[in-house]
Amino acid sequence: MFRIRNAAIGLTVALCAATPSFSNEIGNAAEGEKLWKECKSCHAVGKDAKNRVGPHLNGIFGRRAGAEEGFKYSKGLARMGKDGLVWEFDLLDRYIENPKAFASDTRMSYKGLKDEKKRADLLAFLRRYSDNPGDIPEAAPTAAGTDHSVDPDILAIQGDPEYGEYLSSECTSCHQLSGDNDGIPGIIGWPAEDFVIAMHAYKDKFRPHPVMQMMAGRLSNDEIAALAAYFEVAE
Template identity: 50%
Template sequence: MRALRFSLSLILAALATATFGQVTGDPEHGQQVWKKCAICHMMGPDARHRVGPVLNNIMSARAGGKTDYRYSKAMTAAGQDGLHWTEDTLDGFLQAPKSMVPRTKMSFRGLKSAGDRADVIAYIGLFSGGAMAAQIDDGFAVSADILAIEGDLEYGEYLSSECTTCHQADGNDDGIPAIVGWETEDFVTAMHAYKEKHRDHPVMQMITGRLANDEIAALAAYFKGLGD
């Protein structure tokens, strides 16, 4: 059991830094690029609106959609006209904000480097756990019976004890991506994608192959609960 618990930190690190959907950036470098964004924005469980809005869970979200933040009329109108934040639209906006959304109140001139944009988008994606996890594998689905398993929070906490020596339970990253707050269905689906060898990663396939369905459910429930 100790070997299993030790291996879980590797699982969760891989989940947090894997390539989801079309995101191919390096979130570790993206964290450094994020410092330019952090002057105005925050992410994480204790984030609050500053000059700019909180950027938690923005992947797939409508632009200007946070009801407790006062956006510019231009950004609100862009969202009403159908603008949603995806890897592509974020890339365009971060390259030249005022070209994409004229009269936005965002004063940042943009990131010229395509690599920097990809990396910071990958980092932002780590704080949109549900949206990113849902993209992990097109066409892959977990059975209703597995999704119906109710995770034991206490057991999940026990299994995660070695993981949280690296991944902070309060949602801060400190150089290691946050993993709290994922929707349980997304977390379970991601784990089973490796377990059933739908995703090609030999180490992850081996590690998740050791986990029983109830253990995966317990971990999903525990880490989801930390983000509530």
């Protein structure tokens, strides 16, 4: 029932979106850009934006759910896409409001944004990267998935996935093997670079979580690289 209803709305909104004036009426994109700061540790938009912890969001309006090539979606989102769900304003709005209510197995570690106006502003900002590919600014990507700078030599370490698999057993006491995000974020399938950056942010006590500071604090650079190599390909 849930899925059918979404698919129906998707169709309606897809028709509305064909009218050119629609994008200007969503919300205040400048305000939305401020809100985007919270999203950009995982998502990128703009020129050269790539999939990071989350998929890049260029062209998200009108994109089929769970369909960005090379990104590992939760089964639920992938299935919604196969069932015909296409991201448009109303659906994105509902998703951002409460991601887990929309797709219970989503890997997006985000609680949701309750304020309707803020959601509209954020979507107005995102919409800039979707109107048509020509509108994507020639600036550097607004986010490289980084909220912490890591020495390029550390980023360049090639991890040993076999060692990573052994080390990962410490992670899976808390992080679910299914990749589900349920109070504790899923970490299955993260791009290695993002994984390394996040772990070093904990190791350097830049990110605040005490358990993760402790876990990362005693991992060597090689061990972090090994874990990153393992989780990138883990399914």
